[in-house]
Amino acid sequence: MKHRKKLTVALLFGGRSAEHEVSLSSAAAVYRNIDKNKYRVISLFISKEGKWKRVATPLLPPAKLAAGTSGSFLPWSTEPPPASGKPDLLPAHFKADIYFPVLHGPYGEDGTIQGLFEMADVPYVGAGVLASAAGMDKAVAKALFTMNRLPVVKYATLVETDWKKHRAAVLALIEREFSLPFFIKPANLGSSVGISKVKERAETIRAIRRAFRYDRKILVEQGVQGREIECSVLGNDRPKASLPGEVIPHRDFYDYRDKYIEGKTQFRIPADLPEATVNEVKRLAVEAYRAVDCAGMARIDFFLEEGTGKLYVNEINTIPGFTEISMYPKLWQASGISFPSLIEKLIRLGFERHRRKKRCLERRGE
Ligand SMILES: Nc1ncnc2c1ncn2[C@@H]1O[C@H](COP(=O)(O)OP(=O)(O)O)[C@@H](O)[C@H]1O
Ligand SMILES: [Mg+2]
Numbered sequence: 001m002k003h004r005k006k007l008t009v010a011l012l013f014g015g016r017s018a019e020h021e022v023s024l025s026s027a028a029a030v031y032r033n034i035d036k037n038k039y040r041v042i043s044l045f046i047s048k049e050g051k052w053k054r055v056a057t058p059l060l061p062p063a064k065l066a067a068g069t070s071g072s073f074l075p076w077s078t079e080p081p082p083a084s085g086k087p088d089l090l091p092a093h094f095k096a097d098i099y100f101p102v103l104h105g106p107y108g109e110d111g112t113i114q115g116l117f118e119m120a121d122v123p124y125v126g127a128g129v130l131a132s133a134a135g136m137d138k139a140v141a142k143a144l145f146t147m148n149r150l151p152v153v154k155y156a157t158l159v160e161t162d163w164k165k166h167r168a169a170v171l172a173l174i175e176r177e178f179s180l181p182f183f184i185k186p187a188n189l190g191s192s193v194g195i196s197k198v199k200e201r202a203e204t205i206r207a208i209r210r211a212f213r214y215d216r217k218i219l220v221e222q223g224v225q226g227r228e229i230e231c232s233v234l235g236n237d238r239p240k241a242s243l244p245g246e247v248i249p250h251r252d253f254y255d256y257r258d259k260y261i262e263g264k265t266q267f268r269i270p271a272d273l274p275e276a277t278v279n280e281v282k283r284l285a286v287e288a289y290r291a292v293d294c295a296g297m298a299r300i301d302f303f304l305e306e307g308t309g310k311l312y313v314n315e316i317n318t319i320p321g322f323t324e325i326s327m328y329p330k331l332w333q334a335s336g337i338s339f340p341s342l343i344e345k346l347i348r349l350g351f352e353r354h355r356r357k358k359r360c361l362e363r364r365g366e
Contacts, residue, residue: 109317
């Protein structure tokens with residue numbers, strides 16, 4: 001039997017965001033679960049400072065990964081172009097058939113690295129530039145959800161210069177429009193950094209200042225009392241939703257300590273929900289995915305309000321946690337797709353998207 005040539009998949013992990021460590025765990029899980037009979041893996045580590053290095057595997061201890069990283073990374077390498085054919089856009093030791101960013105948060109999940117892949121004209125796994133950037137910015141994502149008639153909590157967006165200029169008016173608006181408790185969060189961060197649950201009016205200013213430490217744009221959001229439901233979506237233009245899962249925070253809300261330090265959060269996979277709610281979560285998850293024009297994968301997070309049973313779309317994560325115990329792969333497992341076949345599907349979707357785009361560009365003569 002003829003063996004097909006193995007495809008080379010480059011895993012990119014680590015990265016400059018607060019979720020650097022989570023990314024290391026996610027990449028290790030992808031590395032362990034990728035079908036090595038089909039794929040050759042190259043591992044590209046990005047340090048917290050944004051320096052790059054090719055390493056043996058993501059399974060190395062963090063100190064080993066970070067040792068001797070290269071200061072500059074230019075995808076349009078300084079290598080001379082080959083005598084024939086197109087110039088090489090990537091340095092030889094970074095070359096792969098497809099790139100898989102397993103990077104969470106800013107500089108990984110926000111369209112920046114996706115832009116690099118587009119410039120280098122290489123296939124990659126997951127959402128494109130637009131969906132990544134829109135999904136990362138909670139204010140933009142909410143605006144797109146609202147335009148597509150998806151249920152979102154009442155919210156307001158505030159940029160720092162307006163806060164400084166119109167403090168009294170802003171505080172009056174918050175007082176008038178939002179009842180306690182409400183949430184104040186930076187627009188562009190994940191992992192609950194800079195988020196406050198405001199339970200007394202006197203805490204408002206402190207919460208606003210805290211959020212502005214991390215971003216020039218913040219959101220005020222009406223608090224929802226209820227359950228936190230999450231749903232995995234997979235696909236390009238025909239996305240499918242998994243069974244929903246539930247996160248049961250150990251603390252007052254699902255904050256940074258609960259997510260990454262104390263680890264006492266409980267997960268219910270799948271969530272214990274009536275069939276009608278399951279179907280509604282799945283429908284809304286696919287709609288939210290389409291609203292930001294997502295591709296590849298995303299996890300959509302919801303609130304299910306106590307008493308009313310109303311669902312609200314909270315956020316979309318275009319590179320969700322990817323460890324063996326993370327919600328995204330676990331929900332697919334519960335829905336009949338194993339971790340290795342999930343990785344394979346994502347790789348196929350990445351190639352499909354690239355091919356489709358190339359065909360359109362060719363027709364346009366670009
Ligand atoms: N409007 C809200 N109502 C109730 N809880 C909220 C609200 N916004 C955030 N939270 C709580 O804070 C956590 C983190 O907020 P989230 O918007 O998901 O940001 P992140 O991108 O950091 O995950 C949520 O999982 C939830 O526990
Ligand atoms: Mg969240």
